[in-house]
Amino acid sequence: MISPKQNKSETGGAPLAAVQGKDEELLAAEIEAEAQQTSMITDIWHRLKRHRLAMAGLAIIVVLILTAIFASVIAPYSYRDQNLDQALLSPSRDHLFGTDQFGRDLFSRIIYGSRISIAVAFLPVIVSVGIGVLLGAISGYYGGWIDLLIMRLADIMFAFPSLLFAIAIIFAIGRGILSLFIALALVDWAGDARLIRGQVLSIRSKEYVEAARAIGMSDRRIILRHVLPNCLAPIIVTASMSIPGVILTEASLSFIGLGVQPPTPSWGAILNDGQRFIGNAPWMAFFPGAAIFLTVLAYNFLGDGLRDAMDPFLKN
Amino acid sequence: MRNYIIRRLLLLILVLWGVTLVTFILMHVVPGDPAKVLLGKLSGNEVLVTKLRHQLGLDKPLIVQYFEFVKGILRGNLGNSYKFKASVMSLILERMPATIKLTFGALIIGLLVGLSSGIISAVRRYSVWDTFSMLFAFIGVSMPVFWLAMLLQLLFAVKLGWFHVSGFEGLRDLILPSVTLGLIYSASIARMTRSSILEVIRMDYVRTARAKGASERIVFSRHVFRNALIPIVTMIGMQFGGLLTGAALTETVFQIPGVGKLLINSTLDLDYPMIQGGVMFVAIVFVLVNLFVDVLYAYLDPTIRYD
Numbered sequence: 001m002i003s004p005k006q007n008k009s010e011t012g013g014a015p016l017a018a019v020q021g022k023d024e025e026l027l028a029a030e031i032e033a034e035a036q037q038t039s040m041i042t043d044i045w046h047r048l049k050r051h052r053l054a055m056a057g058l059a060i061i062v063v064l065i066l067t068a069i070f071a072s073v074i075a076p077y078s079y080r081d082q083n084l085d086q087a088l089l090s091p092s093r094d095h096l097f098g099t100d101q102f103g104r105d106l107f108s109r110i111i112y113g114s115r116i117s118i119a120v121a122f123l124p125v126i127v128s129v130g131i132g133v134l135l136g137a138i139s140g141y142y143g144g145w146i147d148l149l150i151m152r153l154a155d156i157m158f159a160f161p162s163l164l165f166a167i168a169i170i171f172a173i174g175r176g177i178l179s180l181f182i183a184l185a186l187v188d189w190a191g192d193a194r195l196i197r198g199q200v201l202s203i204r205s206k207e208y209v210e211a212a213r214a215i216g217m218s219d220r221r222i223i224l225r226h227v228l229p230n231c232l233a234p235i236i237v238t239a240s241m242s243i244p245g246v247i248l249t250e251a252s253l254s255f256i257g258l259g260v261q262p263p264t265p266s267w268g269a270i271l272n273d274g275q276r277f278i279g280n281a282p283w284m285a286f287f288p289g290a291a292i293f294l295t296v297l298a299y300n301f302l303g304d305g306l307r308d309a310m311d312p313f314l315k316n
Numbered sequence: 317m318r319n320y321i322i323r324r325l326l327l328l329i330l331v332l333w334g335v336t337l338v339t340f341i342l343m344h345v346v347p348g349d350p351a352k353v354l355l356g357k358l359s360g361n362e363v364l365v366t367k368l369r370h371q372l373g374l375d376k377p378l379i380v381q382y383f384e385f386v387k388g389i390l391r392g393n394l395g396n397s398y399k400f401k402a403s404v405m406s407l408i409l410e411r412m413p414a415t416i417k418l419t420f421g422a423l424i425i426g427l428l429v430g431l432s433s434g435i436i437s438a439v440r441r442y443s444v445w446d447t448f449s450m451l452f453a454f455i456g457v458s459m460p461v462f463w464l465a466m467l468l469q470l471l472f473a474v475k476l477g478w479f480h481v482s483g484f485e486g487l488r489d490l491i492l493p494s495v496t497l498g499l500i501y502s503a504s505i506a507r508m509t510r511s512s513i514l515e516v517i518r519m520d521y522v523r524t525a526r527a528k529g530a531s532e533r534i535v536f537s538r539h540v541f542r543n544a545l546i547p548i549v550t551m552i553g554m555q556f557g558g559l560l561t562g563a564a565l566t567e568t569v570f571q572i573p574g575v576g577k578l579l580i581n582s583t584l585d586l587d588y589p590m591i592q593g594g595v596m597f598v599a600i601v602f603v604l605v606n607l608f609v610d611v612l613y614a615y616l617d618p619t620i621r622y623d
Contacts, residue, residue, distance in 0.1 A: 053454075155327065156334035158606075159599045161557030163564070164579075168595050171583050172342045244458065251460050252565055256580045268460075275466060275569060279481070282470050289463030297458035304454075 040313060047309035054305020060298035068114040075108035080263040088281045098283040100273055106284065109265040110291050116177075116266045117295055120250040121243050124184035128246075129239045131185070132192025133231075137223050139193065140200030150193065157190035162245070163252055170258045180259050184246050192238050199231040233313035240303040244296045251292045267292045320614065324607055335599045336389060340382050343592045350374065350588045354398055385592075394593030399585050404593035408575055414484060415574035418493055419563050425498025426505055431548075433502070434509025435541075441514065449506060456503020461562045465496045465569035482571035493570045497562050501555065508551045512544040519543070546617045553609025557602055 048054055067074060086103035089095055097106035139150040157165070169183040203209060204227065212222045228235075253259035254268030262269065267288040274285030351368040352359035359365060369375045373384065388395060394404040433449040440446055472492060473481040479492050516522065517540055525535045564576020571577070575594070582590035 152330060152334070155331050156338060159331050159335050159603045160338075160595070161561045161598065161602060163561035164557075164595060164598055167579070167583055168339070168342050168591065171586075171591055248460055252462070252561070255460075255462050255565070256568060257584055271460075271463065271466070275462075278466060278470055279474055282474070285463070285466045285470065289460060289466065292460050293455075293458055293463060296460075297454065300454060300458050 044306075044309045044313075048305055051305035051308060053301040054309075057298040057301030057303075057305070060294060061302065064114055064295060064298070065118055067111055068118040071112050071115060075105075075111040077105035077108040079104065079109045079112040079265050088277065088284075090281070091283050097287040098281065100270070100284055101277060101281075106270070106287055109270060110267065110287055113265040113267045113270065113288065113291065116250070116254075116260055116264070117247060117292075120181075120184065121247055121295075121299065124181050125239055125243055125246055127181075127185035128188045129192050129235065129242065132189040132238075133196050133228065133235055135189065136193035136196025137200050137228060137231075140197035141204055141219065141223055141227060147197075151197070154190040154193050162187040163249055166249055166253060167256075167258060170253065175258060175261055177260055177264070180250065180253060183253070184249060187249065188242055188246065192235075192242070195234060195238055196231055199234055200227055203227050203230050233310045237303070237307045237310055240299070240306050243299045243303065247292070247296050247299065321611060324610060328603060328607060331603055332600060335596065335603070336386055337382075339592055339595050339599070340385055342595075343588060344378060344381070350398070350586070389596060394596060395589035397582070397587055397590040397593075399582070399587045399590065404590055405597075407578065407590070408594065408597055411573055411575045411578050414490075414572050415563055415567070415576060417487070417490055418497065418566065418572065418574060419559055421490055421494030422497035422501055422559065422563070422566075425494055426501030427552075428502075429498065430502035430505025431509055434506040435513065437506065437510040438513035438517070439536075446510075450510070453503040453506040453510075456500055457507070459500060461497060461500045462565045462569050464500060465493065465566050468492055468496055469569065482569075484570075484572045489570070489572070493566045493572060497559070497566050500562060501559060504551065504555060505548065508548050509544065512547045513540060516540050516544045542616075546613065549609060549613055549616060553606050553613075556605045556609075560598060560602065 081104065083099075083103035086095075086099050087101050089099040089103075091098040095105050095107065097110060099105055100109070135150050135154075139147045160168070166183040166187050169186060170179050173179045173182065209222060209226055212226055217225075250259055250266070251268035251271070254266040255272050257269075257272060260266035260269055270288040271285060271292075274281070274288060277284050351365050351372060351374060355361070355364055355368060366375075373381060376384075385395075392405060394408075396402065397404050397407055400407055433452065437446045437449045469481060469492065473479045480489055483489065522535060522539050525539045530538075560576070563574065564580055566572070567574040567577040568580055575598070579591065579594040579598075582594065
């Protein structure tokens with residue numbers, strides 16, 4: 001929306017009626033754009049519904065989210081109370097997934113572990129995609145030295161394998177769940193930035209951006225109102241595609257002892273214990289790994305389906 | 317082409333300089349004092365701490381420390397490990413052979429399995445083979461490499477006793493780790509191969525080749541596969557970082573004395589120079605491999621003009 005005041009001052013002596021007509025036209029265009037947006041979402045949903053694997057993935061993710069929310073209700077035992085008499089029991093009716101070396105119920109620990117997994121799938125990904133979108137949009141929209149700077153920074157980021165960079169960050173700022181989230185959020189933005197930059201480059205030369213600039217819209221408003229909404233499809237796809245990688249990185253970090261610290265249960269950390277007892281308590285390695293695997297598989301199914309469903313919107 | 321390579325080399329220098337800067341900054345925002353960490357229980361003794369800080373050069377201004385760091389790198393000197401009391405470079409080089417053998421083995425298995433299942437999938441699209449191999453690929457990209465490592469270890473070493481459970485005595489001990497890493501790696505290659513071939517198969521030049529009467533084999537090997545290979549090669553380069561980190565995790569599970577395991581252990585031992593040097597080293601290798609892949613890409617695709 002453009003304020004009338006701004007219009008008057010900028011058009012000076014031009015016939016007011018013509019300007020108002022233009023204003024209404026723009027308003028109509030915006031309303032239509034919003035209508036298109038809702039139809040885009042329903043459109044995507046209709047196509048996604050037909051993708052069986054994506055629906056299976058979505059179902060698993062919903063179950064996982066519910067598990068994380070109601071962990072204290074579902075879990076039959078505490079995740080931290082040790083009971084050494086019950087150590088390393090194989091799976092039974094009392095302990096569905098067996099117990100660990102401290103006699104803790106593995107089923108309960110894996111149920112609680114879903115919380116970390118869900119948190120990791122959303123928070124760092126949102127921050128990371130946010131950084132990527134912001135830097136990519138600035139880079140693509142302004143070009144020049146700022147583009148050069150951001151893209152060279154992205155090149156430098158690409159020189160580090162992501163797990164290695166995450167390890168370096170956690171090493172630098174100390175272990176803990178906050179460091180883990182910071183590391184995961186900082187590792188992956190470069191790819192998103194490149195992708196969004198490319199999108200913005202093609203959009204910024206479009207006529208509607210030129211029109212917005214002609215009526216004196218600020219750069220910030222143009223980017224937020226016109227450029228980014230038109231990059232929405234690739235942003236959603238890249239976000240959903242980066243979730244599996246982030247979950248695997250978290251699991252890897254926790255597995256090598258740099259992630260979530262005990263006694264908080266994380267699937268990767270439980271696997272780390274499992275590795276030491278692989279000979280006499282293989283269930284300790286099997287169940288947490290299966291949980292990671294199923295979760296990542298579900299996000300991959302959903303991401304794949306989402307990409308297919310959004311395909312018509314991905315080509316500008 | 318020559319200009320392109322020269323430009324890439326200039327960019328390479330810039331990136332490597334950035335890598336030294338990022339690594340150095342990361343390692344020096346460390347809240348803990350390495351000297352205190354090293355002294356452990358003795359860290360209360362201020363005289364000892366000051367002396368050690370001086371010995372390690374930690375009392376010099378940051379900018380001086382940075383220049384010494386870069387000067388060292390230019391001479392191939394990455395500093396000395398606190399824990400091993402030996403040069404970081406020699407420690408890494410000592411462990412390189414195991415890592416190279418593991419990644420090479422995994423690369424071969426990954427390419428064999430990935431390319432063949434991707435090709436079958438694309439050529440027999442929507443067949444049982446296609447479904448099977450794409451399901452396999454989905455499973456492969458979703459599986460944590462250290463979990464697959466443990467499952468294979470459990471089955472083939474603990475239960476069947478065909479291999480040592482862990483440790484590294486001979487090439488035989490590399491079979492299970494290479495298979496683990498190779499299978500994971502093959503999954504993304506299979507997916508890429510399938511989609512790349514399906515893309516190329518629709519091209520006009522493929523139809524032309526068929527129309528002029530070329531045999532299916534010639535059409536596939538000369539026209540389809542060669543062109544499909546271009547994005548696959550790019551992806552192999554991009555996945556190299558994943559292969560390196562996968563190797564580190566595999567080494568940890570199978571207790572193979574490689575570079576990855578060395579680095580992971582150093583983070584737990586708070587061995588600062590080892591981490592700093594190791595991160596630098598891996599980043600340099602990674603950048604060089606990517607340069608190599610880009611140049612290879614230029615050779616594979618003569619239609620791309622780089623200048």
